[in-house]
Amino acid sequence: METRYSYILRIVLAVTDFVLINLCFFLAWYVSEKYFISITTDFYRNNVLVSNLIWIISTGIFNLYSEATVQNMVAVYRATWRSISLQALLFIAYLSLSSHAELPRHILASFFLLMIFSFLLSRFTGTVLQTVFLKNFDIRKPVAILNLSSGSSTLASYLQHQSNLNFVGFLGNAPTGGLNANYTTTAAAELLQAASVAGIDEVFVSVDTEKLHHVNELVRQGEKHCVRLKFVHDFGSLQANFKLDKMGNFTVLCARKEPMEEITNRLKKRIFDIIISAAILVFIFSWLYPLLAIIIKAQSPGPVIFKQLRSGRNNKPFWCYKFRSMRMNGQSDHLQASLNDERITPIGRFMRKTSIDEFPQFFNVLMGYMSVIGPRPHMLSHTEQYRKMIEKYMVRHFLKPGISGWAQVNGYRGETREAVLMEKRVQHDIEYLENWSLMFDLKIVFLTIINIFKSEKN
Numbered sequence: 001m002e003t004r005y006s007y008i009l010r011i012v013l014a015v016t017d018f019v020l021i022n023l024c025f026f027l028a029w030y031v032s033e034k035y036f037i038s039i040t041t042d043f044y045r046n047n048v049l050v051s052n053l054i055w056i057i058s059t060g061i062f063n064l065y066s067e068a069t070v071q072n073m074v075a076v077y078r079a080t081w082r083s084i085s086l087q088a089l090l091f092i093a094y095l096s097l098s099s100h101a102e103l104p105r106h107i108l109a110s111f112f113l114l115m116i117f118s119f120l121l122s123r124f125t126g127t128v129l130q131t132v133f134l135k136n137f138d139i140r141k142p143v144a145i146l147n148l149s150s151g152s153s154t155l156a157s158y159l160q161h162q163s164n165l166n167f168v169g170f171l172g173n174a175p176t177g178g179l180n181a182n183y184t185t186t187a188a189a190e191l192l193q194a195a196s197v198a199g200i201d202e203v204f205v206s207v208d209t210e211k212l213h214h215v216n217e218l219v220r221q222g223e224k225h226c227v228r229l230k231f232v233h234d235f236g237s238l239q240a241n242f243k244l245d246k247m248g249n250f251t252v253l254c255a256r257k258e259p260m261e262e263i264t265n266r267l268k269k270r271i272f273d274i275i276i277s278a279a280i281l282v283f284i285f286s287w288l289y290p291l292l293a294i295i296i297k298a299q300s301p302g303p304v305i306f307k308q309l310r311s312g313r314n315n316k317p318f319w320c321y322k323f324r325s326m327r328m329n330g331q332s333d334h335l336q337a338s339l340n341d342e343r344i345t346p347i348g349r350f351m352r353k354t355s356i357d358e359f360p361q362f363f364n365v366l367m368g369y370m371s372v373i374g375p376r377p378h379m380l381s382h383t384e385q386y387r388k389m390i391e392k393y394m395v396r397h398f399l400k401p402g403i404s405g406w407a408q409v410n411g412y413r414g415e416t417r418e419a420v421l422m423e424k425r426v427q428h429d430i431e432y433l434e435n436w437s438l439m440f441d442l443k444i445v446f447l448t449i450i451n452i453f454k455s456e457k458n
Contacts, residue, residue, distance in 0.1 A: 006070055013076070013126070014065045020118045021055050022048060028110035050094055051087075051111075058086040061443045071162050073127060080119060086446070088112055140166040143202045144195055146188070147172070148214065149234035152206035159204070171195055171203065188214075189221045196225040203227055208234045259436040260399060268438050269371060276372045276445075277362040285359055292323055292347070292356070299345045302328040305360055310377035313400045318369040320377055320401075321360035325351050355452055361403050373441045374402025375429040376413070389419055396429040406432035406440075409447035 025048045063069050064079040095108070143165050145152055152170070159167040171191040195203055205218060215231060222229040243257040259265050293304040306324035309317045325348025326341070344352065351357035364370040370377070375396040378386070386393045407413065407428035416422045432440070 006067060009070050009130075010065050010067065013070060014059075016122060016126075017059075017064075017119075018052065018055070020122060021051060021115065024114040024118055025051055025111055027114055028107045031110060032107045051091060054087055054090045054094070055083070057442075058083040058090065060439045061086065061446070063439070073130070077123060080123060084115065084119060087115075141202060142166045142168050142198075142200045143204060144168050144200050145170050146191060146203050146205045146218075146229075148211045149206045149208035152234070155204060155206050155232055168198075168200060185217055185221070188218060189224075192218075192221050192225045192227050196227050201227055203229055205229055205231045206234055207231055256395075256430075257434045258398065260433070265436065269436075269441070270368075272438060272441060273365050273372050277365040280359065280362045281366070285362065288356070288359065292351070295347045296324055296345070299347055300324075300327045309380050310401065311380060311383040311397060312369055312377060313397060315383065315394065315397045317380060318364070318377075320370070321363055323351055323357040323360060324348070325357045355404075355448075358403050365403065369400070371400040371402045373404055373406075373432075373444045374399050375405050375432070376408060376425075377401035386419075386422055390423055390426055392430060393422075393426050395433065396426055399429075399433055404444060404448040405429060406444055409444055409451055 025044075029044050059065060059079070062079040062082045064076070064083050069075045069079050092108075143159060144167070145156055145159070147170055156167065156170070159165055171194065192203065203222065205215075207215065212233075219229060243254040245252040245254050260269065289304075296304050302324060304324060306322050306326075307319045308322075310320040312318040325345060326343040327345060329343050348357070361370055362372075365372055383393075383397075405428070407425040410428055412421060412425040412428060416425065432444075
């Protein structure tokens with residue numbers, strides 16, 4: 001729920017940051033023109049344009065200007081410094097790879113130093129101004145809770161931490177709201193009238209299943225006193241991340257939020273997959289395959305490409321391709337590779353360490369069996385094993401499996417000797433399923449590349 005305050009804050013933050021980015025670049029260029037080396041205006045325009053485009057990508061990946069971020073000052077600071085770091089990394093990478101973008105080092109250094117200083121000053125000033133405004137002006141929307149359930153304390157805690165809302169407390173004398181135990185129409189009307197008199201025009205009603213039949217009467221009383229009601233159903237001990245959907249005139253309660261259920265999102269992800277996989281296969285796999293084929297054949301007899309049935313979307317098996325990293329053996333379909341596995345060849349150890357063995361899976365992506373980003377596909381035997389051990393294990397199969405995933409970039413990859421490691425992997429896969437976005441995919445791609453160069457032990 002976005003208020004006018006948070007909407008304005010998002011716009012001000014975005015506009016201010018773009019002004020700072022361009023001002024810092026201009027000052028770095030101006031100082032160079034005056035005291036160091038002269039560069040052409042066209043050269044300046046090209047580089048400042050690239051800088052702006054990279055900033056858009058960086059802030060998009062870390063959701064700097066999203067509604068959820070601006071409601072929490074700590075989140076704003078965290079997203080800001082991550083965006084600046086990625087901005088520096090991508091801009092330097094652009095300058096290194098482009099033969100037409102040589103930029104004097106003193107301009108580059110001046111730009112990033114000015115950028116760090118200006119953003120520190122901007123964020124500090126913004127924090128001070130926000131504190132002053134919130135303290136001296138009534139700019140946040142006042143809200144309260146009318147309690148008809150036992151779970152209102154969690155809702156109250158959430159509302160207290162929303163910078164765009166002024167949570168004034170519970171309606172009623174009781175610390176948790178007055179109407180949970182003994183509901184009457186008269187009592188509800190009196191509380192809503194009191195809220196209206198106090199200037200509270202929005203009330204959250206925490207209601208459990210047993211009291212849903214009071215909703216129509218509450219709506220009538222709220223409208224009578226010009227109070228907008230928002231109902232928050234207390235599902236008690238249920239752990240699912242429920243989502244409400246519409247189907248004709250029916251309201252459907254979905255067990256969890258799944259962005260990939262939207263056809264437009266699936267189309268975006270498919271286009272992303274095709275572009276990335278086609279580029280990898282044309283520019284890397286085309287010369288990497290013959291090179292690795294010679295080495296793999298020289299170190300052990302057998303095929304260059306290893307294929308294995310893995311669990312795909314909706315638990316449908318598919319043939320998953322990899323560069324063969326092991327000597328031929330009869331244990332591949334049920335025994336996971338371990339860190340010092342004797343079956344692994346010398347070139348196989350290198351390929352696994354750098355994830356090069358996964359490159360043939362880009363063919364799986366082109367064929368539509370996999371995605372660039374998603375839960376890693378497991379052997380059929382492991383799917384059957386873990387579905388009995390881990391309660392939500394099969395939820396990860398709602399998505400196409402991926403070459404890399406949110407669990408992998410967080411360290412949960414490779415051998416899983418303990419069930420708790422697989423539980424963590426499943427938790428991250430479900431988090432990815434419920435929070436997918438194209439920017440989330442790009443973030444995982446960048447983190448995967450970083451992990452390859454870090455040579456993560458798993």
